[in-house]
Amino acid sequence: MDKIKQNSPVLFYFNHSKKWLMKISKKESLHTHIGVIKHSDAIGKEYGSRVMTNKDKYVYLLKPTMYDYVMKLQHSTQIVYPKDLGYIVARAGIESGQKILEIGTGSGSLTSFVASIVKPRGHVYTFDVDENFMKIAEKNIKKAGVSKYVTQHNLNLKTAKKMPLADMDVALIDLGDPWTVLPQVRKMLKGSGSIFAICPTMNQLEKLTMGLVENEFTDIESTEHILRRIEAREGKTRHSFQGIGHTTYLCYARKAFFGRKSKNTKSKTTKKITKKTIKK
Amino acid sequence: MDKIKQNSPVLFYFNHSKKWLMKISKKESLHTHIGVIKHSDAIGKEYGSRVMTNKDKYVYLLKPTMYDYVMKLQHSTQIVYPKDLGYIVARAGIESGQKILEIGTGSGSLTSFVASIVKPRGHVYTFDVDENFMKIAEKNIKKAGVSKYVTQHNLNLKTAKKMPLADMDVALIDLGDPWTVLPQVRKMLKGSGSIFAICPTMNQLEKLTMGLVENEFTDIESTEHILRRIEAREGKTRHSFQGIGHTTYLCYARKAFFGRKSKNTKSKTTKKITKKTIKK
Amino acid sequence: MDKIKQNSPVLFYFNHSKKWLMKISKKESLHTHIGVIKHSDAIGKEYGSRVMTNKDKYVYLLKPTMYDYVMKLQHSTQIVYPKDLGYIVARAGIESGQKILEIGTGSGSLTSFVASIVKPRGHVYTFDVDENFMKIAEKNIKKAGVSKYVTQHNLNLKTAKKMPLADMDVALIDLGDPWTVLPQVRKMLKGSGSIFAICPTMNQLEKLTMGLVENEFTDIESTEHILRRIEAREGKTRHSFQGIGHTTYLCYARKAFFGRKSKNTKSKTTKKITKKTIKK
């Protein structure tokens, strides 16, 4: 049986909007609108048990999942949401053992989620240029317990002369201008390897799609993902009144080889066109 | 470099609706509306390369991902779609190393997808009662390359006296009446463990939710997932005309301990109510 | 030209969430977070002009449309939203000149909207049993300027012996248990006439549909309507982050004659079944 002890991570769960993810620290107490929770009350209990606040409210002691780690970050930073994370994994066929390239570490939520899947033999190589963000991400990845399966690089791939990696199974891009790194990604990705980009605007989808064709990708697919909550209750089941909004669009593709003849001459021309049309 | 040879699995990809997943067999040819593809043309090529049909159409030689294996099954059976598979993984925090219980093997698509994530140290234990279906699932799981991480059981858990497993991280239920196995699932699941049920109708969501409360689950969430394709093209980007319909609703929860006093007497009463209200 | 004068209705419009519908009253001022607006500043101006608040913000003087009257009511009561109102009109083919039956006047928003379409020769006959609500509705209908085309009845149709109307083109039902008035609605509706019910839950749709079949309606259709806002801006067009939630489902049908033989005897039986199945 899995019992909670000093330093165990716990999600104190009251309901969908009131929940707190923390490490148990014997002497601490959590002060909330629904009352005070003493950490020491949790020690020795099995995960799934509940404790009572001093305002007589039950709070469940859940074992944090990767979902809880990702959702915890939503208040401080822009995260990739589980509905989108899930599709990325399912569409790209991300599985245990793969090598993943990530450009734009952000808060480290996508990094951690993917690392929890590719471990223990796979790895996530993630690139960013902002040292401050990288430190925050490092902490988040550590909290999620997957540091061992992640390597953070401080490197601007756009200007890098030599690509530091090769033979990646999947590339994930979370940049404002994902089309600018397509030639670099291409070099690091293995043949038929998958690419996913986080694109919050339609204009990004449009430019990226043009860039993907130009850079010899196939099976290109842009999607958006709508999650609707349903309140299932006896005799009055209906969708939630609470709204569902926009998080991001996603763009997927796979690396192909078009095998164009006279590739060099042609590609110069096409590059010119690309510059005009997509870099304005 | 990953080259295609005799017996390599290949996805012959023309476009989203014209694609064929098969094993390379030197002497075979694939006859399609867009022409004939000789398997031997693929041999020796890198994944991602393309070959030409005898009607001058390019077909890409992609390395099949778990997505391709799942989608291949959609024509013959009712499958769990990637948009739903993805959310199951992301919401339940399914990760490498976990032990997964599945009730209702179906075509084996959910089984295979989850196995590809929990491998190499995790495992999927899947239960069904229909021998014919089980054989089909076995084949599909084998094709997807994850047989090693899956154990199929022919056992009716509803009538089983002793539960054959314990300490499962996640339980997945794909039955018409998922509420009937909740006590059994509860016994096999570890504290705070996650449960997901595939519920194609609103009535199932309603009955299951009542059963989950009765059986001491918390963090209950019913959702539906809408995937919309976007056709991103220069100057004329819009959603796809092609429709998006209904696949299934999903119901999630986590095992808790309500620790009710005088549990035995109470539970008899509540069981009676349940029978009347949800089993009619 | 349409100029604003004393007593003219004006929508002071700052943006989608900050707007105020009122009658111009020379000596009054409107105090808002974006500053004070003097009514007198509006007098003599053409509709569409703008005035400045004392905090230097522009506020537009728009001529209220029926949309503005409906949306004004959303804060105080549960209204039928424009996205749903619109489909009711389009699906039932509500047009100028028709006679409309409404059961459940509510706030009078649906009443007013429909009256603005059927006028000047059509009419809306609306029934309610709550005198307080009826007075509020009366005021709202008056403000919307369509009192002349609406008759309010205080009558419980469920227990009424004789139906007060006949030959209605369309019937609109906004009750918690719409199936209970189907026999009455049927008597008042003309052959092939349309019925629409506002059903916030799936269970209502289910019960109502069973009742509609029982009461010889055809072309039965249940729908839900999702409105998504798009923020169209140069180079960064995307859906609104602001969520879209659930308002209501809608159920439509048309009155038919099944022409059952031995109708009387049969209908007694079927009524019994109905009682058991849908009235529990």
Added chain:
Amino acid sequence: MDKIKQNSPVLFYFNHSKKWLMKISKKESLHTHIGVIKHSDAIGKEYGSRVMTNKDKYVYLLKPTMYDYVMKLQHSTQIVYPKDLGYIVARAGIESGQKILEIGTGSGSLTSFVASIVKPRGHVYTFDVDENFMKIAEKNIKKAGVSKYVTQHNLNLKTAKKMPLADMDVALIDLGDPWTVLPQVRKMLKGSGSIFAICPTMNQLEKLTMGLVENEFTDIESTEHILRRIEAREGKTRHSFQGIGHTTYLCYARKAFFGRKSKNTKSKTTKKITKKTIKK
């Protein structure tokens, strides 16, 4: 009672996908997959009654609504769908008595729908440049029974020197480049009057929005409308498997007066910018 006679319009209704709108012609028969329907069987019957085909299938004799006229056109041309028509009416507050300007008559479906609402004292003025389309539209408008309330103009407003109309309540634009007629629409629209444009692509929304700001419109709103069918059946209610796709986006705004000082000089500059940015 409303009885069917020679020349009466009838919708022969079998189910959502099998229905035929025609005029009764004593000697004719309708040959369908579900059997032959003799028109003469319908004569003398009340609307809502049913007749039997020679294959023993019941077909209902419904009185066509404007919805039926609009949907009948969907097979031959691109129409504005009821879900979108409805929102146009509800958002713009289109009501009986108004004067409506329409640019781009198309099949005449939007024209007919709006005419049925603004009649008998209101009017729809519709402009097109394609004589062939105009003839088709003329027929459709006539079939829908609203010719009296519609005037068709063969005029290219983009190049017209003098605007043929003024003081319109609402303008509806169904052109590929709606932004090109904004100055003309503005002249014909009354202050605070509403404009709606049918925009199938995101790029059109983006360009049009920029044009609307430039041309002094306010309350600008871009939306998309998703209709989902629900199959409500006892114990197994769920959304329809049948997909819902994209029809069009809609863009709404109201005419304002920004009252810019030195308007002439300024507007030249802004026009230049506009040309560069939106006309490329």
